[in-house]
Amino acid sequence: MTLTRASVVIVSRGRPETLALCLAGVARLRNAEYEVIVVADSKGIEAAQALPFSTHLKLVRFDRANISEARNLGVAEAAGDVVAFIDDDAVPEPRWLEHLVRPFEDARVAATGGFVRGRNGISFQWKARVVDATGRAYPARVDEERPTVLIPPQGRAVKTEGTNMAVRRDLLAGMGGFDPAYRFFLDETDLNMRLANAGHATAVVPMAEVHHAYAPSVRRTADRAVTDLHEIGASKMVFLRKHCPDQALWPGLIDEMRRAEKRRLLQQMVDGRAEPRDVRITLAGFDAGVEEGRTRPVVPAVPIPAPPRGFQPFPSRATGTVETLAGRIWSRGRLQREAARRAEYGTTVSVYVFSHTALYHSVRFLPNGVWYQRGGLWGRSEREDPVWQWWRFSNRVKRESGRSAHCR
Template identity: 50%
Template structure:
C-alpha cells in the first residue's frame, strides 16, 4: 500500500522590489504559474513597482505594501507583517521561478525538524548554475557542499551554517518569530547569512532542495551594473562589519576584514581587465568599502527587529490551472508558436516555446513579460555548458531531449 504524500504547508512568498517595475511584474507572472495548492504572494515595493503590477489579472489576490527605503532587511520584515503562511519564502525581483519551485521548496517542512530550506539557482543564460549548496562560517566565507540530487537535511556543525541564498529561501514562520526576523542593520549583503548563523546557533535544521529552481538575472541597481560591474561597495563594507561583530571573534575581525577587502580588490581588477572599470575606479570603490566598514562598525545591531504581529488572513493565489504546452519549431515559425503559447499563458498555464536553428548555437532560456518560457538554441549545439560542442542529431530528437529536460520542472 503506497503512503500518501503529505500536502505542502501553507506558504507565503515575499517579493521585495525597488526600482525594477518590469522585473517584479515578471517575478509575479512566474509565481502565478506555481503548482503549490496553498500559496499567497506578498509584494513589498516602491510606487513604481506597485503601479506596474496593478493591471495583473490576479492583483486582487496579492497582499501589497508600499515601501521605498533602501534596506532589504527592513523591507522583508515589512513583508513578514503580512505573511500568514506556515512557511515564508523569498525570491528577488530580478528572478523568476520554475512552476514547481515553491511546492518543492516547501515540501521538506512536512518534517518538523526542518526550519529553513534553500534551492538551486540558474544564471542569466537559464542553463548554468549560479548557485548550488554552500556552508558559511563566522567570517562570512562560503564553503561548497556536496549534496544528493534529492532533498537533504543539514544540521549545524563546526560553527558553520547551511547558507540559504536570498533569492531562493524559505523559513518556518515559527522560527522567524523566535529569531526576530531579519536584522535591519544589514541594509544589503549578508542579511540572510546573518539569519542563517542565528538558525545554526539555535541548532535548527536546514534542507537543501536541488530541484527547487529559480532563474536569477542580476539586474542593474545603484550598487552594480547589469553585467555585475560594481558601482558602490559601501553597503558591502558596512554589512561585513556588522556580521563580523556578531559572529566573529574580536581577535579575528581585522584579518577577516583585510581578507574580504583583498577579495573585492581582485574582483575589481578583473573588471578593469574586462574593460568595465578604469583603474581610478578601483581606488574610489575601495574607499567606499572602507568608509562603509567604519559606518558598520558603529551601526546599532538588532535594533527594531521584527516583532511578529498577527498577520491578516491568508489570501490564496488563484487555483493553478493544469494547462501546459511545449511548442517546438524553427525560428521562422516564431509568430505561430508565440500565438499558441500566449493563449496558454494568458489563461494562467505554463507555456514553453523552443526555437531550434540548424546550428551549434548554445541553448538559452528566458521568461518573457507575457509569462512565456522561451528556449533558443541550435539543433547541434550544447545545452549543459560542460557538454559536447557538437551533437549530430535530428530536429525531432533535439526537441524531444529538451522537452524531457524541462518536463520535471514544468509538469
Template identity: 50%
Template sequence: MIPTPGAAPAPARAGVSVSVVVVSHGRPQALCRCLTGLARQIHDPYEIIVVADTPGRAALARLPFAAGLHVTGFDEANISRARNLGITAAAGDIVAFIDDDAVPEPAWLHHLAAAFSDSAVAAAGGYVRGRNGISFQSRARSVDHCGRTAPIRLRGPHPVALTPTRERAIKLEGTNMAFRRTVIAGLGGFDPRYRFFLDETDLNLRMGRRGLVSAIVPLAQVHHGFAASRLRRADRVPRDLHEIGASWAVFLSAHAPDRLDAAWRRVQAGERARAIRHLIAGGIEPADMRRLLASLEAGFAEGLTRRAQPLVSLPPPARDFSRFVPLSGPGDRFLAGPSWRLGALRAKARALAEGGTNVTLLSLSPSAFFHRMEWRDTHWEQRGGLFGKSDRSQPLLAFWRPSRRIEAERERITAARSAAELCLESAGPD
C-alpha cells in the same frame, strides 16, 4: 515525501500555506516580470506579499492580477526592514522569499513546501540559475563564521535535510529560501543593520547556532538575472561598495570578532581582485576602481558604528491569509520546432498560457549556438542550435536528430518544471 519525475501532479497539501514575500526598490519593471512568474505557481494555497517603493507600487497597477496581491509601501533602501515587514504581514505557515529580479520555475513553491512535510525542517532553499537560464549561479553551500562558503556535494535531484555543525551553517540564497513562520518570526527576522548584502547569511548563522535543520531542494529553482539597481549595473559592475563594506563590518563583528582584522583583509583582497577583473574587461576606469575601493573602506568604518539591538520576536499576522488564484493549473505543454516557425510557436504558446496552461517553447536553429532559457511573461522559451550546448557540461558540438534533441531537452527540464515526488534524505554539511 517530496514530489518525483514522471509522477502525476500531486494534490495540494492541506494546511501547507505559503506566503511569498517579494521586496522591491528601484526596479518596477523587474518586479512586474517576477510577479508574472509567481502568478503561475503550481502550489496551492499561496499568497503573494509585495513590499515595494512608490515606483514599484505604481507599476503593479498594470498587472491584470494586481487585486490578488497584498501590497505594503516601503521607500527606505533597507532590505532587512522590508523583509521583516513582509514576515509581519505573512499569514501562511511557510514564508518564502524571492528577489524582484528573479523568476521562479512553475513548481518552485511546490518543491520548497514539500520539504516541510518533515517536522524537523525549519528552513529550505533551492538552486539558482543564472543569466542564460541554464547554468547554475548557486547550488548547495555551507558558510563559516567569516562568511566563507564551500560547496555541499549532493547526489541527484533528491532534497536533503542538513544539520549545521559548530563551524558551518547551511547557506540559503536570499532569492530562493523559505522558513517556517514560527521559526523566522521567533528569531526576530532579519537584522536591520544589513541594509543590503549578508542579511540572509547572518540569519543562516543564527539558525546554525540553534542547530536548526535546513533542507536543500535541488528541484526548487529560480532564474536570477541581476537586474540593474542603484548599487550595480546590469552587467554586475558595482556602482558603489559602501553598503557591502558596512555589512561586512556588522557581520564580522557579530560572528568573528576575534578574527575580524584577518577576515576583513581577505574581503578587501577579494573586492580588489574583482575590481581589477572589471578594469581589465573595460567595465571601469582606474579612477572608478579607486573610488569603489574607497567606498568599501568608508562603508566598513561606518558599519562598525551600527550598534546591535536585541532582535525581538515579530508579531503574529494581523490579517487573514489571502489565497492567490494562480493563472495556470497543474497541466503543462512542451512546444518545439525549427527557428523559422518561432512566430507561430509563440502565438500558440501565448494562447495556451492565456487558457491556464504552463508552457515551454523550444526553438532550434540549424547551428551550434549555445542555448538560452528565458521567461517571456506568459511562457518559458528556450532557443539555441540543434547541435549546440544546452547544459554547459555537454561537448562543444554534438550531432543530433531533431526528434531526439527535442526529447532530450524536454527530459532535462521536466523534473524542475512539474510536480513529482522524491524522498527527503538527511545528512550533514561536508
C-alpha cells in the same frame, strides 16, 4: 501536493519592470497554496497594481534602502505556515514553491533553500553551500534529485540564498526576522547562522529552482559592473562582530575580501566596464563601509507580531496541463503565438526553437507566461556539454524538455 500554506514575499526598489516579470512568474506557480506579498517603493507598487491579478496581492509601500527591514514588513503581513522569499529580478520555475515547501512536512526542518540558475536560464549561479563564522561559503555535497536535510557542525550553517529560500513563519517571527543592521548583503547568511546556532535543520532542495538575472541597481550597472561596495564592507564587519569572536582574525578577513573585490574591479576595467578611477572610488567606498560597520548599532531582535490580515489565497493562473511546443527557427513566430494562446487558458507551456547552428542555448520566461528556449540544434545548453554535438531534432527536444520536467 503539499498541504502547507506559504506566503511568498517579494521586495523591490527601483526595478518596477523586473518586479512585474517576477510577479508574472509567481502568478503561475503550480501545486501550491500560497499568498503573495509585495514590499516595494511607489513605482513598484504602481507596477504591481497595473497587473490583471493585482487585487489578489498584499501590497506594502516601503522606500528605504534596507532589505532586512523590507523583508520583515513582508513577514509581518505573512499569514502562511512558511514564508518564502524571491528577489524582484528573479523568476521561479512553476513547481518552485511546491518543491521548496514540501520538506516542512519533516518537523525537524526550520528552513529550506533551492538552486539558482543564472542569466542564460541554464547555468547555475548557486547550488548547495555551507558558511562558517567568518562569512566564507563552501560548496556542500547533496543529492541533486531530492531534498537533503542538514544539521551542520558547530560554527557552520547551511547557506540559503535570499532569492530562493523559505522559513517557518512562527520561528522566523519569534526570532525577530532579519537583522536591519544588514541593509544589503549577508542578511540571509546572518539568519542562517542564527538558525544553526539554535540547533535547527535546513533542507537543501535542488528541484526548487529560480532564474536570477542580476538586474541593474544602485550598486551595479546593466552589464553587472559593480559601482558601490559600501554596504558590502559594512555588512561584512557587522557579520564578524556578531559571529566571529576572535577579533585577531578580523583584519586578515577584511583584507582578504578587499583583495577579492579589487581583483573583480580590475577585471571590470580590463573588460572595458570601468575606468581606473572607478576602481579607486569603489574600493574607498568599501573601506568606508567597513569603518561604519564597526560602530553600526546592532540591537536585540524584537519578535514580529501576528499578521493583521488573514491568509489571502492567490488564484494561480496555471490551471491547465503542461505542454511542449518545438520547431525550427523559421517557425518561431507561429510557435510563440500558439504558446501565448495556450498560456492565456492556463497551460504551462515551454517552447523550444532550434536553428541549424551550434549556438549556445538560453532560456527565458516571457511576460505572457511562456517559457522560451532557443539555440543551435547542435549547440551547448548545459555548461559541461561539448561545444558541438550531433543531434536529431526529436532527440534534442526530448533531452531539453526532460531537463526541466521536474520543475515545470
